[in-house]
Amino acid sequence: MPGITAVLGPTNTGKTHYAIERMLAHRTGVIGLPLRLLAREVYDRIVALRGPSVVALVTGEERIVPERTQYWVCTVEAMPEGLGADFVAIDEIQLCADPERGHVFTERLLNARGLHETLFMGSDTMRGAIAALVPKVQFMRRERFSSLTYAGSKKISRMPGRSAIVGFSVDNLYALAELMRRQKGGVAVVMGALSPRTRNAQVAMYQNGDVDYLVATDAIGMGLNLDVNHVAFSALSKFDGRRMRGLAPNELAQIAGRAGRYMSDGSFGVTGEAQPLEDEVVEAITNHSFTPLRKLNWRNSDLQFGTAQALIASLEVGTDDEWLMKAREADDLIALRDLADDPVVSARAHDGKSVRLLWDVCRVPDFRGISQTEHVTLLHRLFTDLHEYGRVNEDWFARQVKRIDRTDGEIDTLSKRLAYIRTWTYVAQRNGWLADEGHWRGETRAVEDRLSDALHAALTKRFVDRRTSVLLRRLKQKEGLVAEVNDKGEVSVEGEFVGRLEGFRFRQDTSSSPDEAKTLRQASVAALAPEFHLRADRFYNAPDTELDFTEQGGLMWGDNAVGKLVKGDDILRPRVQAFVDDEAGTEVAEKVTRRLQHFIDRKVAGLFEPMLGMQKDEALTGLARGFAFRLIEALGIIPRGNVAGEVKELDQDARGSLRKHGVRFGQFTIFMPLLLKPAPTRLRLVLWSLFNGLDEFPEAPPPGLVTIPVIEGVGDEVYTLSGYHKAGARAIRIDMLERLADQLRAQDSKAGFEANPDMLSITGMTLEQFADLMSGLGYKAEKGERPKAKPVSEAEATPEAGEAEPQPIPESEGASEAEATPDAEPSAEPEVEVYYTFTWAGFARKGGGAPRGGERRGQGGKPQGGKPKGKGPRREGDRGKGGQGGKPKTFSSRPPKKDKPIDPDNPFAQALMGLKDKK
Numbered sequence: 014m015p016g017i018t019a020v021l022g023p024t025n026t027g028k029t030h031y032a033i034e035r036m037l038a039h040r041t042g043v044i045g046l047p048l049r050l051l052a053r054e055v056y057d058r059i060v061a062l063r064g065p066s067v068v069a070l071v072t073g074e075e076r077i078v079p080e081r082t083q084y085w086v087c088t089v090e091a092m093p094e095g096l097g098a099d100f101v102a103i104d105e106i107q108l109c110a111d112p113e114r115g116h117v118f119t120e121r122l123l124n125a126r127g128l129h130e131t132l133f134m135g136s137d138t139m140r141g142a143i144a145a146l147v148p149k150v151q152f153m154r155r156e157r158f159s160s161l162t163y164a165g166s167k168k169i170s171r172m173p174g175r176s177a178i179v180g181f182s183v184d185n186l187y188a189l190a191e192l193m194r195r196q197k198g199g200v201a202v203v204m205g206a207l208s209p210r211t212r213n214a215q216v217a218m219y220q221n222g223d224v225d226y227l228v229a230t231d232a233i234g235m236g237l238n239l240d241v242n243h244v245a246f247s248a249l250s251k252f253d254g255r256r257m258r259g260l261a262p263n264e265l266a267q268i269a270g271r272a273g274r275y276m277s278d279g280s281f282g283v284t285g286e287a288q289p290l291e292d293e294v295v296e297a298i299t300n301h302s303f304t305p306l307r308k309l310n311w312r313n314s315d316l317q318f319g320t321a322q323a324l325i326a327s328l329e330v331g332t333d334d335e336w337l338m339k340a341r342e343a344d345d346l347i348a349l350r351d352l353a354d355d356p357v358v359s360a361r362a363h364d365g366k367s368v369r370l371l372w373d374v375c376r377v378p379d380f381r382g383i384s385q386t387e388h389v390t391l392l393h394r395l396f397t398d399l400h401e402y403g404r405v406n407e408d409w410f411a412r413q414v415k416r417i418d419r420t421d422g423e424i425d426t427l428s429k430r431l432a433y434i435r436t437w438t439y440v441a442q443r444n445g446w447l448a449d450e451g452h453w454r455g456e457t458r459a460v461e462d463r464l465s466d467a468l469h470a471a472l473t474k475r476f477v478d479r480r481t482s483v484l485l486r487r488l489k490q491k492e493g494l495v496a497e498v499n500d501k502g503e504v505s506v507e508g509e510f511v512g513r514l515e516g517f518r519f520r521q522d523t524s525s526s527p528d529e530a531k532t533l534r535q536a537s538v539a540a541l542a543p544e545f546h547l548r549a550d551r552f553y554n555a556p557d558t559e560l561d562f563t564e565q566g567g568l569m570w571g572d573n574a575v576g577k578l579v580k581g582d583d584i585l586r587p588r589v590q591a592f593v594d595d596e597a598g599t600e601v602a603e604k605v606t607r608r609l610q611h612f613i614d615r616k617v618a619g620l621f622e623p624m625l626g627m628q629k630d631e632a633l634t635g636l637a638r639g640f641a642f643r644l645i646e647a648l649g650i651i652p653r654g655n656v657a658g659e660v661k662e663l664d665q666d667a668r669g670s671l672r673k674h675g676v677r678f679g680q681f682t683i684f685m686p687l688l689l690k691p692a693p694t695r696l697r698l699v700l701w702s703l704f705n706g707l708d709e710f711p712e713a714p715p716p717g718l719v720t721i722p723v724i725e726g727v728g729d730e731v732y733t734l735s736g737y738h739k740a741g742a743r744a745i746r747i748d749m750l751e752r753l754a755d756q757l758r759a760q761d762s763k764a765g766f767e768a769n770p771d772m773l774s775i776t777g778m779t780l781e782q783f784a785d786l787m788s789g790l791g792y793k794a795e796k797g798e799r800p801k802a803k804p805v806s807e808a809e810a811t812p813e814a815g816e817a818e819p820q821p822i823p824e825s826e827g828a829s830e831a832e833a834t835p836d837a838e839p840s841a842e843p844e845v846e847v848y849y850t851f852t853w854a855g856f857a858r859k860g861g862g863a864p865r866g867g868e869r870r871g872q873g874g875k876p877q878g879g880k881p882k883g884k885g886p887r888r889e890g891d892r893g894k895g896g897q898g899g900k901p902k903t904f905s906s907r908p909p910k911k912d913k914p915i916d917p918d919n920p921f922a923q924a925l926m927g928l929k930d931k932k
Contacts, residue, residue: 017131017150019106019143023301024234024270025279026155028134032102033059036084039129042100045089045121047108047235049074053209054238056086073378074438074461075209076454090117092125101127105235106135107263107306109142112253115310116340122146124314138263138306145336146309159273163295164282167245170196175242177227178284179268181251187424189247189285190228190476199224199477205232208431210465215472224477234268244272245284255341262294263303311337318368321353344388348375351389358393361400371396373443380435395440404448405440413437414453418460420467424475427468434461479509496540502573506540516573517545517552517593517605538596545597549604560612564712566699568609576609584648584704585617585625617700620693623675623685624649630674637667644676648697649688650733650747653681679751681738686748689736691716697734711735719777720745720786740789743782749775762792762853784849793854801844 020028033055036042046052049072056070056077069082071091085093089103103125109118122133123146133143133150143150169192172178178193178200180186186204193200201219203212219227220240231251233239246268250259273279281298283289290298297303313330317323328346331339352358352371362371374396379388398405414437417430438457440446447453473479496506502513512521519541521534552570561569568576568589576591589609593602618625627633627641640659644651653660660678663671668678675685688697695713702710711731714721720743723732729739737744745753753775760766768783776783784794 015127015129015131017126017133017147018153019133019135019139019147019150020153020155021135021137021140022155023136023157023161024267025157025159025273027158028155029055029104031155032104032132032134035130035132036100036102037062039099039127041083041096041098042102042127043085043087043092043096043098043125044102045087045092045104045125047089047105047114048205048232049088050205050207050209050212050232051104051235052086052088053213059084059086074435074442075458076442089121090114092121097128099127099129100131101125102132102134104134106133106143107139108135109139109309110306112255112310112341113343116312116343119309119311119337120314122309136263136267136303137301138303141305142307142309142336146334157270157301159278161270161273161299162278162280163290163299164243164280166283166287166289169193169284172197172226172245172284173243174225175240176225176245177229177233177239177241177243177271178245178247179229179231179233180247181230183428185247186228186230187476193226193228194476194478197224197226199473199479200226200228202472202476203227203229203233205230206428206432207468208435208461208465210462211431211469211472214466214469218473218477223479228476231264231268233271234264238274239271240274241271242273242277242279244269244279244281246281246287247283247285249283249287249290261303262297265290265294266298266301266303269298307336308338309336310340312340312343316372318365318372321349321359321362321368321371324368324372325349325353344379345372345375347385348379348389348392351385352392352396355393358396361397367400370399374399377436377439380432380439381429382432391436395446399446403445405446407448407453410437410440410447410453414457414460418463420463424468424471427464427471431461431464431468434464496537496544498544504537504541506537511537514541514544514548516570516575517548517591517597517601519594519596538594542596542598545594545601549597549601553604553608555608557612557615560609562613562616562696562699564695564699565710566703568613575605578613578699578703580703580706584646584700585621587613587617587700587703589613616696620696621649621688623687627671627674633670635667636662636664637670640667641671641674641676644683644685648701648734649685649693650697650736651683652729652733652738653679653683656683677751679747680754681750682733682747684736684747689746689748694734694736698731701730701734718746719749719775720782740787741785742789743778743786745776745786760851762851765795765850765852767848767850780847780849784851787849787851791854792851795850795852797848797850798845799848801846 020031022028032044036044037059044055046055052070052072053075056068059068063084065077066079067081067083069079069085070077071085071087071093073088073091085096085098087093089108103118103121106118106122109115109122111118122143125131133139133147137154140152144152167173169178169189172193178189180189183204183206186202190200190202201215201224203215207215216227216239218224227233227239227241233241246265249265250257269279269281271279272281311332311334313327313332315327315330317327325346328349349372352375353362358371362368374392377392377395379385381388394409395405398409414434417433417437419430420427422430434457438454438461441450441453441457444450496504498504498514502515503510504512504514504519510522512519514520519534519538521537552575555570559571562578563569566578567574568578574592576589578587579590581588589606591602591605591609593605624645627638628645630641633641636659640656640663643656643659660683672678675687677684677686687693691713698711698713711727714735714737721737723739723742723744732739732744733747736747738747738750740750753772756769756772756775768780768787773780773783776786778786784796787794
C-alpha cells in the first residue's frame with residue numbers, strides 16, 4: 014500500500030526541499046508546482062544534482078523531455094497522467110481553495126498518486142480537508158526555521174535594505190518601482206506574468222546586490238527562494254478576476270513568510286496607503302494560526318466526450334461532498350460553450366474524437382487577455398485547422414510568430430508580446446498540432462527568450478539607476494571608490510558617469526531625481542576626495558597666465574569659475590571668495606583662496622604699476638604727492654573740471670615730477686595714457702564696481718574704438734573710467750579728444766571755422782556725427798550749403814601753345830546760347846555740398862572753456878584767460894604768426910620776474926631749447 018503524507022506548516026520550513034530529497038530517493042518521480050517560475054527553479058536544482066539527461070520540465074509553454082527521463086518537474090496543470098511514477102508530490106496544496114485554479118489542485122489531491130510515495134505540501138489550514146478526503150493519510154508538521162515579526166508601517170524612503178514591496182496590480186507595481194528607483198537607486202521587478210528568463214534575470218540583480226530592493230506581486234509567496242529580510246504590503250486587497258476583495262490572514266502570511274531565509278529572522282509590515290494590520294491579523298501571522306479551510310473548489314473530472322453538449326453537461330455536474338463545492342465557470346468551459354454554439358464547430362464535433370480535440374483546444378489559456386471574442390476566434394481557427402488537416406496551418410502560424418518577433422518598444426509593449434508568444438508557445442508544445450514540432454518549439458522559445466531579454470533590459474533601464482546602485486553597493490561594502498576625471502571635466506566613478514567637476518565644484522548629472530541625487534552625491538564626493546587635493550595642488554602651482562578675471566568680478570581657471578572678487582578695505586585691494594565644495598575640505602579651500610589672492614594682487618600691481626609707482630616715489634612731496642594720491646583714488650583718470658583748483662595750484666616743478674610717472678595734463682582730462690589700455694580699463698571698471706557695491710558691473714568697450722554710443726542711464730563716471738568723454742550722442746576716447754583739442758587750438762573759434770580732414774580722421778566720424786560731437790564739446794555748429802566745386806583739368810585751365818584764349822562774345826554781336834547751339838540740352842542743377850561752421854558757444858563746461866593748452870601759462874606761472882581770442886588759445890611753446898620774431902605779445906602791470914629754470918623733462922621746454930640752439 015503506497016504511503017501518502019501531508020507535509021504541512023508555515024513558509025520557510027523546507028517543505029519543497031524535503032519533497033525534492035524524497036523524489037530523488039526513488040527511481041522515478043513527478044512533482045507538481047503552482048508556478049512556471051517555481052517549476053523552472055526546482056528543475057534547475059534537480060538538474061544540478063542529477064544532470065539534464067534524466068530531468069524533464071513540462072509547463073504550459075515549455076517542454077523539455079529527454080529520452081531517459083526519470084524525474085518530471087511540472088506545473089500542476091501540466092502534470093502527465095498515467096506515468097506510473099514511483100513518487101508524486103503536489104506543492105502549495107492549499108490552492109485547492111483558489112477560485113480560479115482550485116479545481117485542478119483538488120483533482121490532483123483526489124487522484125494523483127505515486128506507486129510508492131505521495132506527498133502533499135502546504136499550509137496547516139488543509140489538515141481537516143485532507144484528512145477527510147484522503148484515506149490513510151499521514152501528517153508531518155514542520156516548524157519554521159526562523160521567527161517572523163511585525164514591523165508596523167514604514168515609509169518607502171525608510172525601507173530597510175533587502176526588502177520586498179508587494180503590490181497586486183501592474184500599475185501599482187510600476188508606480189512603486191519608479192518611486193523606489195528615485196529614492197533607493199533601483200529595484201528588481203518580479204511578477205507572475207514574467208517569463209522565467211526575465212524573472213531570473215531580475216532576481217539575479219537583486220540576489221547579487223546590484224539593487225537592494227524588490228517589487229513584486231503575490232507571485233513571490235509561492236515558494237520562490239529569495240534573500241528577503243522584510244516584506245512590506247503596499248495594499249491589502251486585490252482583484253481576483255471577478256471583484257476586489259481583501260486578503261485573508263493566511264494569504265498575507267503566505268507572502269509575508271518570504272521574509273527571512275532558513276535561520277535568518279524576518280519581518281513584515283505595510284507601506285504607502287496600506288492601513289496598519291489589525292492586532293488579530295498580526296497575531297495569526299506571527300503564530301501561524303489560521304482558520305481551517307472548510308471548502309475546496311471542485312470540478313467533475315469524469316468527462317463525457319460523446320457530443321459537445323454531453324461534455325458541457327459533465328463539466329457542470331455538481332457534488333454532494335461537504336468538503337467540496339462546485340468551482341465557478343472557468344475560461345475553458347466558457348470557450349467551449351461559445352464554440353459549441355458555432356454551426357461550423359458543431360457540425361465538425363460530431364464524434365468522441367472530435368469532441369476531445371475541441372476540449373483540448375478550449376483549454377488553451379487566454380494569455381493575451383484581449384477579449385473573450387478574440388480568444389474564441391483564435392480557438393475556432395485552431396480547431397478547424399486541426400480537424401480538417403490534422404495540423405495547424407504552418408504558414409499562418411509562422412505569420413503570427415513573426416509579427417510578435419520584435420524587441421523594440423516600451424515595457425508594456427514587450428509584456429504584451431510576451432503574453433502573445435506564450436499562446437503560440439503553448440500551441441507548439443501540444444503533441445501533434447504542428448507538422449514540425451521540434452522546429453516551432455525551438456523557434457517560439459527563441460522568440461520568447463529575445464523578448465524576455467528585451468523586457469529585462471527595459472525594466473532595468475526604467476527602474477534601476479545603475480550609477481546609484483553600483484556606488485551604493487561599493488559604499489556598503491566599504492571599498493575605496495575610484496573616481497576618474499577626463500580632460501573635459503567629466504567625472505565617472507567605478508566607470509559610471511556621475512557629473513562634471515567645474516574647478517572645485519562638483520556639478521552632478523541632472524538626470525537623477527532629487528531623492529537619488531542625494532545618495533549619488535554622497536558616493537561621488539567620497540570618491541572625489543583625492544581628486545580635489547590633486548587639483549588644488551595643480552592649481553596652486555599654475556602660472557598666472559592660466560587664470561583670469563571676468564568683467565563681472567569672477568575668477569577663472571581656464572574655462573572653470575573658481576572664485577569671485579569681493580569688496581576689500583581699499584579699492585585697490587579686493588579680497589577673494591573661492592568656489593570650493595564643502596566636501597572638498599578646509600585645506601583645499603584655503604589653498605585655492607591663497608592662490609586666488611596672490612593672482613589678483615599681482616594683477617593689480619602689474620596693470621596699475623605706473624600709477625602705484627607714484628606711491629613709492631619719495632621724491633613726490635607736497636602738492637604733487639597729494640595730487641598723486643588723488644589720481645590713485647580715481648584709478649588713474651580724473652576729469653579736469655573736478656580738480657581744476659588743484660591743477661592751478663601745481664607749479665611747473667610739481668607737474669614735471671608727475672609727468673615723470675606718465676601723468677598727462679589734458680585739456681579735458683588728467684590721465685595716465687598707459688592705463689587706457691584694454692586690460693587696465695577692464696580691471697579699473699571691475700574694482701570701481703566692486704567697491705561701490707554694484708549688482709551688475711558695466712563692461713569695458715571693445716578695444717580699438719575711438720568713439721562709442723552714449724547709452725541712456727549710464728553715468729558720466731562710467732564713461733570716464735572706461736577712458737571716454739561724453740560729447741553729444743557719442744563718447745570719444747580721451748586721448749583722441751586731446752589730439753582733437755590740439756587741432757582746435759589752431760582754429761579761429763570766435764570767427765568760426767570748418768572741420769578739416771584731420772579732425773574727421775581723428776574721430777573716425779562723418780561730418781554730421783562730428784557736428785554733434787562738437788556741440789557736445791561746447792561749440793555751436795551752423796549748417797550751410799554751397800555749390801560743389803567742379804574739378805578743373807590742367808588741359809582746360811591752360812591753353813595749348815599757339816592757340817588763342819577764347820574771348821567773350823558781346824551780346825549785341827553774338828547769338829544766344831540757345832540760338833547758337835539749338836541741339837544743346839538745358840544745363841543740370843549744380844551739385845551742392847553741406848558744410849558746418851563751428852564757433853565757441855561760450856557756455857561753461859567741465860574741463861574749462863574752449864580748447865586751451867593743457868600746460869599753457871602766462872608770466873608768473875598763472876593761467877591765462879579761458880575765452881578764445883583771435884584764432885584761439887595757444888599751448889605753452891606755441892608760436893603765433895604776429896609779433897616780433899613770431900612771439901606772442903604779453904602785457905603785465907607788474908615788473909617781469911626772473912625766468913624759472915627749464916624742466917628738462919618737459920616736452921614743450923625741450924622744443925624751446927631746440928629753437929634757441931638753432932639761433
